[in-house]
Amino acid sequence: MVNGDDNIDESRRKLLQYSAVAGLAGFAGCSTTGNGDGSDTDTDADGQSGGGDGSTETEAQSGGNSDPYTIGMIDSLTGSLSAFGERNQRGKNLALSRVNDVGIDGRQLKIQVEDSESQAQSGVTAAQNLVNQAGVPFVIGAVGTGVTMSVYESVIQDTDVVQLSQSSTGLGPTKFPDLLRVSPSGRSQANALADIIAEDGYDEVAVTYVNNNYGQSLADAFMSRWDGDIAYENSHNQEQASYSNLISQMADSGAEAWVFIAYQQGYSTMVNEMYESGYEAQMYGADSIQGDTVLENTPEGSMDGTKIVTPSAPVENENYQEFASAFQEEYDREPTSWASFAYDCVMVASLSIAAADEFTGAAISNVVRDVTRPEGEEVTSFEQGMQILQDGGGPSDIDYQGVSGPIDLDENGDPRGFLQVLEVQDHSYVGIDFISG
Amino acid sequence: MPPFEFLASPLLGYLANGLVYSSIIVLGGIGLSLVYSIGGFANFAHGDTMTVGAYAAFVTYGVVGAISGGVLGLPVGFFVALLAGIAVAVVVAVLTELVIYKPIDLDSIGLLITSIGVAFVYRAIIRMGFGADFRQYDIPTLRPIEWLIPYGVRITRHDVVIVLSALLLVGGLHVLLQYTDFGRKMRAMADNPDLARVSGIRTGRVKLWTWVIGAGLAGAGGVFLGLYNQLTPRMGFSLLLVVFAAVILGGIGSVYGAMLGGIVIGMVNQFMPALPQLGRLFPIIPRECDLPLVTSQCGIPIGIEYANAVAFLIMVAVLIIRPNGIMGEEN
Numbered sequence: 001m002v003n004g005d006d007n008i009d010e011s012r013r014k015l016l017q018y019s020a021v022a023g024l025a026g027f028a029g030c031s032t033t034g035n036g037d038g039s040d041t042d043t044d045a046d047g048q049s050g051g052g053d054g055s056t057e058t059e060a061q062s063g064g065n066s067d068p069y070t071i072g073m074i075d076s077l078t079g080s081l082s083a084f085g086e087r088n089q090r091g092k093n094l095a096l097s098r099v100n101d102v103g104i105d106g107r108q109l110k111i112q113v114e115d116s117e118s119q120a121q122s123g124v125t126a127a128q129n130l131v132n133q134a135g136v137p138f139v140i141g142a143v144g145t146g147v148t149m150s151v152y153e154s155v156i157q158d159t160d161v162v163q164l165s166q167s168s169t170g171l172g173p174t175k176f177p178d179l180l181r182v183s184p185s186g187r188s189q190a191n192a193l194a195d196i197i198a199e200d201g202y203d204e205v206a207v208t209y210v211n212n213n214y215g216q217s218l219a220d221a222f223m224s225r226w227d228g229d230i231a232y233e234n235s236h237n238q239e240q241a242s243y244s245n246l247i248s249q250m251a252d253s254g255a256e257a258w259v260f261i262a263y264q265q266g267y268s269t270m271v272n273e274m275y276e277s278g279y280e281a282q283m284y285g286a287d288s289i290q291g292d293t294v295l296e297n298t299p300e301g302s303m304d305g306t307k308i309v310t311p312s313a314p315v316e317n318e319n320y321q322e323f324a325s326a327f328q329e330e331y332d333r334e335p336t337s338w339a340s341f342a343y344d345c346v347m348v349a350s351l352s353i354a355a356a357d358e359f360t361g362a363a364i365s366n367v368v369r370d371v372t373r374p375e376g377e378e379v380t381s382f383e384q385g386m387q388i389l390q391d392g393g394g395p396s397d398i399d400y401q402g403v404s405g406p407i408d409l410d411e412n413g414d415p416r417g418f419l420q421v422l423e424v425q426d427h428s429y430v431g432i433d434f435i436s437g
Numbered sequence: 438m439p440p441f442e443f444l445a446s447p448l449l450g451y452l453a454n455g456l457v458y459s460s461i462i463v464l465g466g467i468g469l470s471l472v473y474s475i476g477g478f479a480n481f482a483h484g485d486t487m488t489v490g491a492y493a494a495f496v497t498y499g500v501v502g503a504i505s506g507g508v509l510g511l512p513v514g515f516f517v518a519l520l521a522g523i524a525v526a527v528v529v530a531v532l533t534e535l536v537i538y539k540p541i542d543l544d545s546i547g548l549l550i551t552s553i554g555v556a557f558v559y560r561a562i563i564r565m566g567f568g569a570d571f572r573q574y575d576i577p578t579l580r581p582i583e584w585l586i587p588y589g590v591r592i593t594r595h596d597v598v599i600v601l602s603a604l605l606l607v608g609g610l611h612v613l614l615q616y617t618d619f620g621r622k623m624r625a626m627a628d629n630p631d632l633a634r635v636s637g638i639r640t641g642r643v644k645l646w647t648w649v650i651g652a653g654l655a656g657a658g659g660v661f662l663g664l665y666n667q668l669t670p671r672m673g674f675s676l677l678l679v680v681f682a683a684v685i686l687g688g689i690g691s692v693y694g695a696m697l698g699g700i701v702i703g704m705v706n707q708f709m710p711a712l713p714q715l716g717r718l719f720p721i722i723p724r725e726c727d728l729p730l731v732t733s734q735c736g737i738p739i740g741i742e743y744a745n746a747v748a749f750l751i752m753v754a755v756l757i758i759r760p761n762g763i764m765g766e767e768n
Contacts, residue, residue: 078564272667
């Protein structure tokens with residue numbers, strides 16, 4: 001509902017803007033933008049100086065405008081991944097207030113958040129609203145890898161809008177160089193997982209993975225790296241009331257090491273059912289099974305010894321600690337990596353908007369990688385980045401060091417991830433090792 | 438060595454798991470079927486009514502706490518919470534009937550669509566109050582019952598409570614429908630509302646009581662679903678599709694059909710692991726096979742992720758033979 005209101009405000013404001021700047025031509029432009037698909041919008045913007053997004057562009061360049069820069073965000077506010085969405089929103093809000101304390105050349109940043117309902121269909125609709133109607137040049141989104149890919153392939157791909165995913169760790173996005181993300185690819189995670197299990201001396205595993213792009217791709221990556229036997233391998237659906245049939249099968253397979261590439265809710269149901277059925281196994285898992293809610297909803301001691309490979313923030317770094325304490329103050333809880341990813345997305349977006357020549361997708365995509373990678377001064381806050389730009393520096397003079405890691409977007413649009421190995425000890429997560437991506 | 442050890446088999450384990458899962462589906466299904474037969478529409482908000490019951494129990498349990506004593510690993514406080522869950526589900530459903538379904542006065546398709554909207558409202562309100570994270574009742578999770586493990590049965594005392602409660606509620610409903618004056622009125626109204634009205638039955642009152650019973654059963658189903666699994670705002674809705682399958686398989690509108698359908702669907706779900714190894718599990722089937730499309734143990738090679746698909750396939754097969762479901766009336 002909040003989004004709906006935002007939308008109305010947004011379009012009302014736009015409408016006023018159009019009528020002031022371009023009169024009737026603005027109205028015409030508005031309706032064209034509304035009806036056209038992504039590529040039409042671009043042509044409009046380039047071709048008609050008075051209509052559609054063209055007007056926004058002109059104002060951005062003139063510099064005398066104090067309207068906020070509006071970018072979009074597609075998040076799982078509801079649906080099966082809404083727990084991740086909530087975490088994203090906390091990180092995003094913290095970042096947004098920090099960016100707006102400084103301002104981007106005297107203007108504020110505004111993020112129009114649309115709900116993907118954790119589903120591809122709704123994600124695509126959200127993206128269409130943002131790109132075709134609101135005309136944003138930069139979209140942060142989405143959470144689930146499947147949703148992120150659908151958004152990119154159906155809406156973003158043929159436009160010059162920049163898409164930066166805040167939480168997708170599946171393998172798919174690597175195939176599309178222009179689909180960027182702050183969360184590291186699952187391949188390094190899958191490799192690390194296979195190596196750890198081998199090091200622990202197991203030669204046989206039972207694997208279950210969530211029945212979607214994320215689970216399938218991570219399981220494939222794991223199995224291609226794994227040299228030992230695979231005694232059992234099957235997918236499972238999300239949000240089932242019961243996984244006891246799955247647990248029985250994994251137990252029947254005889255494997256002592258069980259690998260879970262599952263989501264938190266499903267995984268904690270499985271752990272409960274293992275406990276209630278009296279099955280014991282050495283568990284391994286991807287980052288998606290880790291979370292305080294899992295600890296809260298599983299019996300004490302039911303997961304001890306479980307090892308999880310997770311993308312990790314450089315927790316020893318000063319900027320992370322500063323972020324964590326600010327987060328603690330604001331929300332009275334520890335930040336998660338999902339909050340730090342969303343935080344970094346907003347930071348990267350703001351720095352690229354500030355560094356770009358104009359507020360367009362084309363201009364921003366030219367600089368977005370440069371502000372994150374080396375050959376530039378390492379900056380850990382938006383303020384430092386703005387300082388460099390105001391002192392006459394360009395995008396390559398900035399190397400943003402995120403609170404989620406060094407970022408350093410590569411040619412595939414993937415970040416350089418840091419991985420941490422966690423072990424469950426006394427029913428809490430303890431970091432036992434770091435692996436560099 | 439336990440007595441009757443020759444009985445031990447994975448099949449017994451699947452049967453036990455199936456019984457527990459079926460109980461949950463049956464509790465959801467009979468309420469749905471009851472409301473369909475009297476209210477005249479498929480209530481898509483039924484799943485979310487279950488969720489409402491579960492969260493009401495969660496809150497109540499948080500307030501009253503464990504209270505000492507209790508049976509089968511469940512404190513007395515849980516049963517207080519169960520009653521509260523039932524009560525809140527009833528109040529919410531009856532209010533919805535009075536404020537929305539009754540005044541709106543649409544045909545069954547219109548009401549069906551309306552109920553989808555109602556489902557979204559319930560879920561949104563729960564999400565606003567409790568967030569999207571999943572949670573559990575603050576009741577310790579139990580280990581399996583020791584003496585059953587040698588037989589391949591791994592269930593907890595909580596599971597026993599779920600099955601017993603389902604039996605009790607279903608039995609109570611059976612007595613109500615068959616042996617009471619009110620039950621006769623309900624059956625009369627389900628058969629022919631107009632005839633029931635002219636013969637002096639206060640159909641409005643019967644309809645309201647149907648909502649009370651249907652929503653009460655949904656509330657109880659939700660509370661037990663929360664005990665069986667976890668509480669999430671989507672818990673009831675996620676189960677609803679399966680519940681519908683059970684109700685339609687049994688014959689929509691028939692309470693006994695809903696019970697039967699629930700058992701079939703629950704059993705199919707939990708017997709999925711048996712399919713690829715039929716030869717190993719059933720002595721009548723040859724142990725080794727060398728046929729195309731069959732595993733080496735004479736089984737059907739299909740993964741458990743297709744449990745719902747198999748259940749629906751069975752539903753379609755039954756509907757081809759009996760278009761009104763197993764217990765549905767022919768007309």
